[in-house]
Every structure is written in structure tokens, then in C-alpha cells.
Amino acid sequence: MAALWSRKRAAAADEALVRTLYEEHGRALLAYATRLTGDRAAAEDVVQETLVRAWRHPEALVNGKGSVRGWLLTVARNIVTDRVRARASRPREVAENPATPPVERDHADSVVDSVVVLEALDRLSPDHRDVLVEIYFRGRSVTEAAAALGVPPGTVKSRSHYALRALRDTFTGGQVALKGVSG
Known part of the structure; x- marks a missing residue:
């Protein structure tokens, strides 16, 4: 029973931590992420991922090395950088277009016919x-x-x-x- 009570208190503390971080730094974090991405929806995803990382590593927030906001902004910048690099490393996706048929794999037969x-x-x-x-x-x-x-x-x-x-x-x-x- 004590273990269950302890888990509930930890979950409540985690929720309070994320809620407090969002209330104090959410607007600044969202503005910064929006400037970096140029897209409000992508910026909201970055803020959410930043808060998840803060929840996973609460010790980083109280280690005495700089401000909490500075840590959050650095994490947000790193997330945006990682996403840009990930997109750059993958080939660009091309939507199918009925006006442009897919490229034939082997066009030798059509060349011979011509x-x-x-x-x-x-x-x-x-x-x-x-x-x-x-x-x-x-x-x-x-x-x-x-x-x-x-x-x-x-x-x-x-x-x-x-x-x-x-x-x-x-x-x-x-x-x-x-x-x-x-x-």
C-alpha cells in the first residue's frame, strides 16, 4: 500500500513540475520555437517534446548550472536542429501526381520499338x-x-x-x- 501511495505522490509531483514549467516558461518557449521553425504547429510539437525531456530529467533543472529557462531553450533548439538534420538526411518525399506518371524501370522495349x-x-x-x-x-x-x-x-x-x-x-x-x- 505504501508503494502505491508513493507512486501516486511521484506522479502528482511530476504533473505539478510539468504544469509549473509550462505556466512559467511555455509562452517564451513557444515563441522561441516558432521563430526557429517558422511553423506554429511544429513549434507546439517542439515545446511538448521539450517538456517531456524536462519531465524525464528533472535533475537537470536543479543542478545549479544556469537557469531553468536557459536549459529549456537549449533543449528546444537542439530538438529543432535534430529535426532539420533528420529531414536533410532522408530523401525528399514526392507526392504522386496523376499528371506525371511514375518512371518506368526499364524503357529498353520502348526504345527498341521506336x-x-x-x-x-x-x-x-x-x-x-x-x-x-x-x-x-x-x-x-x-x-x-x-x-x-x-x-x-x-x-x-x-x-x-x-x-x-x-x-x-x-x-x-x-x-x-x-x-x-x-x-
Whole structure:
């Protein structure tokens, strides 16, 4: 029973210590931590951690080496410094953004595909290649491609048909040469 009574008295004394420290030094501690962090919420966390450390080490408050407020302010500064160092040692977190897809681990397949398509386009006649470039790479409609190339829309449709057929044959193995074929 005496041990229980002793623990209750110790807990009451600890609570009184933290309450007294906060009442006497809380405002100054919060102002100092806010200046150091630039963030009120972070400063409140620093004050709370400072008071927890004071509760864990009450002997430091009465050791006769300087003032209690000086000790508390030093502890707060050290906590802020530790947090800054901890953030600096970790890589910066980047929030996911739907507009920026995650980086692919191995993009070799897409590079090979691009090379194969470019080689296949080189095998086409310049007229057929120009039509595909206008329609598929520049995103133009048949009418816009016809205006850009200076040919009738029907010619753009015909050339795109034969150019795509030649590309399909190239990729499936039946190489159809369109050099010299006009459409």
C-alpha cells in the first residue's frame, strides 16, 4: 500500500513540475520555437517534446548550472536542429501526381520499338512518310495534312492507306517496297 501511495505522490509531483514549467516558461518557449521553425504547429510539437525531456530529467533543472529557462531553450533548439538534420538526411518525399506518371524501370522495349518504327518509316517513299508524319506525329486531320502538304485530301487518304499497309507488311514479314510508288 505504501508503494502505491508513493507512486501516486511521484506522479502528482511530476504533473505539478510539468504544469509549473509550462505556466512559467511555455509562452517564451513557444515563441522561441516558432521563430526557429517558422511553423506554429511544429513549434507546439517542439515545446511538448521539450517538456517531456524536462519531465524525464528533472535533475537537470536543479543542478545549479544556469537557469531553468536557459536549459529549456537549449533543449528546444537542439530538438529543432535534430529535426532539420533528420529531414536533410532522408530523401525528399514526392507526392504522386496523376499528371506525371511514375518512371518506368526499364524503357529498353520502348526504345527498341521506336528504332524499329523509325527504320520502317525510312523504307517508305518520302510522299508516304510525309503523310504519316503529318497525320500521326503532328496530329493533323486529313484536311489539315492535305493543306500542309499541298495535295488533295483524297491523295492524303490514299497515301496513308498504302503507307500503313506497307508498314504492316514490314512488321509481319512481307516487305512491300513503296519507293517510287506514287499515290
